[in-house]
Amino acid sequence: MTSAARQLIIGLVALPLSMTPFAAYASFTPEGRLVRDKAVVAIAPPKLPRLTSSQAKAAADAAPRYSDAVAALVYHGIGSADGDSDSDGGMAVSPKRFGEHLATLRAAGMKTVTAAEVAEARRSGKHLPDNAVMISFDDGRSDAVLFADPLLKQARMKATMFVITSSASEPGVYYASWDKLTGAASSGRWDLQSHTASMHHEQKVDGVSLPALTSLGSDESITEYRQRVRRDLADATAAIEEHTGRRPTAFAYPFGAYGAERTNDPRIRAVLAEEVARQYDIAFEQDGQDEMKLVQAADNPLELRRLEVGDWTGLELLARIRGAAARTFPEPEAPAPAPAPAAPAEPPAPEAAPSPEAPPAAFVPPAPAPSRATTRPRVTATAPRPSTSAPSGSVRSPAPAPAPAPAPSPTYTPPPAPKPTPPPPTTTTTQPCRKKGGAARIHCG
Numbered sequence: 001m002t003s004a005a006r007q008l009i010i011g012l013v014a015l016p017l018s019m020t021p022f023a024a025y026a027s028f029t030p031e032g033r034l035v036r037d038k039a040v041v042a043i044a045p046p047k048l049p050r051l052t053s054s055q056a057k058a059a060a061d062a063a064p065r066y067s068d069a070v071a072a073l074v075y076h077g078i079g080s081a082d083g084d085s086d087s088d089g090g091m092a093v094s095p096k097r098f099g100e101h102l103a104t105l106r107a108a109g110m111k112t113v114t115a116a117e118v119a120e121a122r123r124s125g126k127h128l129p130d131n132a133v134m135i136s137f138d139d140g141r142s143d144a145v146l147f148a149d150p151l152l153k154q155a156r157m158k159a160t161m162f163v164i165t166s167s168a169s170e171p172g173v174y175y176a177s178w179d180k181l182t183g184a185a186s187s188g189r190w191d192l193q194s195h196t197a198s199m200h201h202e203q204k205v206d207g208v209s210l211p212a213l214t215s216l217g218s219d220e221s222i223t224e225y226r227q228r229v230r231r232d233l234a235d236a237t238a239a240i241e242e243h244t245g246r247r248p249t250a251f252a253y254p255f256g257a258y259g260a261e262r263t264n265d266p267r268i269r270a271v272l273a274e275e276v277a278r279q280y281d282i283a284f285e286q287d288g289q290d291e292m293k294l295v296q297a298a299d300n301p302l303e304l305r306r307l308e309v310g311d312w313t314g315l316e317l318l319a320r321i322r323g324a325a326a327r328t329f330p331e332p333e334a335p336a337p338a339p340a341p342a343a344p345a346e347p348p349a350p351e352a353a354p355s356p357e358a359p360p361a362a363f364v365p366p367a368p369a370p371s372r373a374t375t376r377p378r379v380t381a382t383a384p385r386p387s388t389s390a391p392s393g394s395v396r397s398p399a400p401a402p403a404p405a406p407a408p409s410p411t412y413t414p415p416p417a418p419k420p421t422p423p424p425p426t427t428t429t430t431q432p433c434r435k436k437g438g439a440a441r442i443h444c445g
Contacts, residue, residue: 034142034173046095046147048154049103056107062315063108064131064322066329069294070118071110071133071321072284074252074306078147093311095147102155104314105133110321114191115160115250119281122297133321134295135159136284136306138195138252140168142176145184152189162195162252162284165239178243185244192243193250194280197235200254205264211257214272215264226271233279249281256286258303273302292320294328 051059064071077092093101105112111129115136121128137144140163152159163181171177176184184190199212206218213232216225233251240248255262259269276283283302295304307320 034146037143037146041146041150045150046099048099048151049096051103051107055104058315059104059107059318060109062318062322063110064318064325066294066325067130068127069132069296069325069328070113070128071324072118072136072295072304072306073133073309074136074138074284074286075144075148075309076138077141077143079143092143093309095151097311098148099151100314101309101312101317102151102157104318106155106157108318112157112159114158115162115193115282115284116191116246116248118295119249122301123281125297134306136162136252138162139164139200140176140181140195142171142174142180145176145180145190149184149187149189153187158189158191160191160193160250162193162250163236163240164195164198164200165236166198167200168243169239182243192240192248193252194233194236194240194248195252196254197232197239199229199232202255208264210262210264211255213254214257214259214262214268216268222265222267222271225265225268226275229272229275230278233275237279248279251276251280251283252306253283253285256306258283258285260285260287276302291327292324294324296328 075093075098078098079092079094108131110131110133113128113132113134115134117128118134120126135157136159137148140161144161148159161181161184164175167175168178168181171180181190181192185192196213201212202209203212203215203217204210205215213229216222217228220228237248240246257263259272263269281301282304284304284306286306286308288305289308292305292307307324309317312320
């Protein structure tokens with residue numbers, strides 16, 4: 001083998017090995033993915049999906065309906081161009097998923113507004129459009145502008161970016177530069193607001209990691225804390241105004257922390273609210289995602305809540321917004337059903353026959369029982385009879401149904417019995433009488 005052939009073989013083997021570090025960088029680091037994604041987007045920008053007629057109908061049917069309120073959404077970033085959600089702590093969605101969200105919101109008739117428009121509506125009393133939704137991003141990440149801007153353009157929607165101003169001043173790869181951010185804002189699709197100047201980080205205090213914005217530093221007094229926060233927010237406001245020509249009116253708390261939790265001093269919540277109010281009209285947090293409601297004019301302007309959007313389908317996103325609307329405008333409770341009509345009262349039970357010791361005061365005798373003489377003649381017995389309670393030589397008429405006839409009393413004389421039909425001639429043969437069917441009936445023959 002010649003020397004030239006040997007060198008060619010070695011070069012072919014070494015070439016893929018030399019590319020391995022670059023491939024690993026582009027696949028396994030956020031910065032490397034952004035470098036790769038910029039090249040991909042430059043060649044093939046993301047496309048807004050076209051919903052089928054059935055998908056569009058499903059979105060329209062699932063759409064929430066409300067007025068004078070805003071569904072505030074927050075995305076932290078858009079993942080890599082390979083269509084999968086980014087692995088950055090689950091804080092980003094893929095370009096494909098974000099495009100699905102926009103297409104579904106548009107089909108559902110949702111209208112996008114910016115944080116500046118929400119602040120203006122609160123200040124002036126101006127009405128926002130029905131079914132308003134505020135799409136926002138935090139930090140000023142490059143991937144958000146890279147992927148979201150072309151999709152917003154196709155959907156004819158707009159969004160708000162809460163910017164860490166010191167990161168925009170020294171962008172690197174991960175954060176978008178001021179040139180990139182102001183270029184996006186000049187399109188009318190982006191509203192730039194404040195996310196602190198340089199306090200989007202955590203600090204360790206007594207071994208506990210807490211947001212720098214909601215915790216006292218080691219040996220820091222509450223007065224020193226106030227001064228630190230005031231300087232930072234003033235710097236952020238000045239930087240945004242310098243680069244955009246407009247003073248920011250909205251603020252997003254880093255990590256969603258505003259002093260209710262993740263703090264080491266209970267005074268911080270009130271102090272922070274005072275300092276935020278010096279600079280901005282409204283501020284957003286992210287507490288209580290399961291109890292999320294829409295933003296309304298009556299809410300505390302410094303503790304407005306945003307929904308952290310996950311890797312959901314478009315219909316799932318609509319369902320979350322619909323749930324927030326239902327908690328904001330609960331349906332009035334249905335009136336209690338009318339009680340069922342009472343069952344008719346049962347007739348009183350017949351009174352028991354009075355006892356011989358207490359006969360009724362006024363007694364109306366019953367009609368005489370029909371004569372049974374035509375079917376059972378009275379017979380005068382000639383043979384000895386067993387002892388019975390009936391008088392000798394007579395047949396007691398059966399008691400009328402259902403209750404037995406009242407017992408005789410000293411004040412009552414029963415009517416005379418009807419005269420019986422004369423009995424047929426008796427036979428000459430005589431048989432002893434025997435009792436049949438109880439003491440009230442005597443049968444002879």
